[in-house]
Amino acid sequence: MTTDFPTESGLAGAQSPSGRATIIDVRITPIAFPDPPLLNAVGCHEPWALRAIVEVDCGDGLVGLGETYGDASHLTVLRMVAPLLVGLDPFRTEHLRSVVDRLLGTAEAPAEKLGPAGGMGPEKTALRVFSAFEVACLDLQGQAIGRPVHDLLGGRVRDEVPFSAYLFYKWARHPGGDADRYGAALDPDGIVAQARTMVRTYGFQSIKLKGGVFAPDEELDAIRALRAEFPTLPLRIDPNAAWSVATSRRVAAETQGLLEYLEDPTEGLAGMAAVAETAGMPLATNMCVVSFDHLPEAVERGSVQVVLSDHHYWGGLRQSVRLAGICETWGLGLSMHSNSHLGISLAAMTHLGAALPQMAYAADTHTPWQLGVDVVEHPLTFVNGAVPVPTSPGLGVRLDRDALARLHENYLRQGITGRDDTGYMRRFHPDFDPAKPRW
Ligand code: GKR
Ligand code: MG
Numbered sequence: 001m002t003t004d005f006p007t008e009s010g011l012a013g014a015q016s017p018s019g020r021a022t023i024i025d026v027r028i029t030p031i032a033f034p035d036p037p038l039l040n041a042v043g044c045h046e047p048w049a050l051r052a053i054v055e056v057d058c059g060d061g062l063v064g065l066g067e068t069y070g071d072a073s074h075l076t077v078l079r080m081v082a083p084l085l086v087g088l089d090p091f092r093t094e095h096l097r098s099v100v101d102r103l104l105g106t107a108e109a110p111a112e113k114l115g116p117a118g119g120m121g122p123e124k125t126a127l128r129v130f131s132a133f134e135v136a137c138l139d140l141q142g143q144a145i146g147r148p149v150h151d152l153l154g155g156r157v158r159d160e161v162p163f164s165a166y167l168f169y170k171w172a173r174h175p176g177g178d179a180d181r182y183g184a185a186l187d188p189d190g191i192v193a194q195a196r197t198m199v200r201t202y203g204f205q206s207i208k209l210k211g212g213v214f215a216p217d218e219e220l221d222a223i224r225a226l227r228a229e230f231p232t233l234p235l236r237i238d239p240n241a242a243w244s245v246a247t248s249r250r251v252a253a254e255t256q257g258l259l260e261y262l263e264d265p266t267e268g269l270a271g272m273a274a275v276a277e278t279a280g281m282p283l284a285t286n287m288c289v290v291s292f293d294h295l296p297e298a299v300e301r302g303s304v305q306v307v308l309s310d311h312h313y314w315g316g317l318r319q320s321v322r323l324a325g326i327c328e329t330w331g332l333g334l335s336m337h338s339n340s341h342l343g344i345s346l347a348a349m350t351h352l353g354a355a356l357p358q359m360a361y362a363a364d365t366h367t368p369w370q371l372g373v374d375v376v377e378h379p380l381t382f383v384n385g386a387v388p389v390p391t392s393p394g395l396g397v398r399l400d401r402d403a404l405a406r407l408h409e410n411y412l413r414q415g416i417t418g419r420d421d422t423g424y425m426r427r428f429h430p431d432f433d434p435a436k437p438r439w
Contacts, residue, residue, distance in 0.1 A: 041212030043421030064140030134316035161353035212239030238263035336363035
């Protein structure tokens with residue numbers, strides 16, 4: 001296989017030697033959309049969340065879409081790679097991967113500084129960058145041959161992909177801002193009220209609580225209150241490694257029979273393995289197993305029983321299918337992680353979830369927190385907590401150009417260039433310390 005950078009010139013409707021249209025233009029548009037004051041172990045979401053929208057254009061009327069992180073350092077590397085796609089056949093994604101690897105897969109590649117998005121680390125820059133372009137190329141491929149993206153991943157094994165309600169402790173409003181429709185959630189009653197709203201609105205059939213905000217016993221009270229209110233729905237809690245091994249073991253013992261899994265109670269493969277030794281439920285992660293080379297040690301130590309995939313940092317949809325196969329081989333369960341995202345990411349997650357027989361858990365999504373704002377014309381919707389799998393060509397979502405322009409205008413106006421939950425929290429609580437373990 002050649003790993004040469006593409007050299008064909010970018011002409012409208014240009015064709016590769018295979019006779020297929022080649023890429024003539026790649027557009028990357030940073031956007032910002034309102035984000036509620038969601039609390040987590042490292043601080044609070046700022047009033048704006050950032051994303052970057054990727055358009056890969058073949059000049060024949062077909063445009064493939066991707067959505068990824070919008071932090072300034074990620075935009076820099078996306079923009080370094082974008083011109084290299086011009087002249088490339090969008091069906092040759094493995095070639096594209098080698099191009100990206102060659103440019104970014106080295107120690108000298110520009111460093112990215114991303115907020116607490118999960119799956120971080122400089123060695124993953126190439127995978128994060130490739131992913132956004134891979135999804136756009138798969139969207140193009142699907143449109144070109146008239147098949148949905150899940151058909152390019154092995155075909156769908158389900159007609160709807162279940163997602164879980166993702167609850168957050170939160171303030172009623174950003175300081176100086178307006179209240180949002182969810183209101184405050186700072187105790188068990190607030191969390192149960194939030195869950196009721198989400199379950200009523202979206203029909204979710206499982207619930208995840210973002211923990212690591214209050215002392216574990218307070219968060220356990222919230223879990224018990226959720227169990228009382230929703231006796232049959234599977235529950236999870238994720239304190240993002242804010243607990244010591246001893247605290248995690250105690251919490252696991254006290255939530256025996258209450259949780260379908262316990263997500264990232266403590267930091268690192270060794271710590272998680274120590275918790276797993278005594279925990280009665282599976283441990284899940286999007287923090288200590290975030291790349292293929294973490295898997296052997298995780299399996300050997302028995303650190304986790306469920307891996308949360310995320311195509312944004314595992315290297316795209318096909319790499320995520322590969323991850324699912326490895327998990328199956330080693331008897332690990334598979335679930336799906338999310339960060340603040342819009343409808344292109346939701347579509348990509350849905351196509352992936354549709355094609356993974358191994359997905360035995362409802363996926364995470366931040367969609368309810370985006371309060372109806374989107375960058376696509378007709379976002380996929382939730383029916384009884386699951387997204388019906390699109391059967392139209394490609395990802396099945398179309399860019400809303402007016403919305404893109406508006407959200408880009410937000411980006412230019414609001415001034416945030418990278419996620420900084422800790423810095424934002426410290427503006428109001430200067431002593432806030434995100435050091436782990438806190439409890
Ligand atoms: O949105 O605050 C958040 C989450 O805490 C997110 O940053 C995490 O990456 O949802 C993620 C998780 O499951 O850890
Ligand atoms: Mg997590």
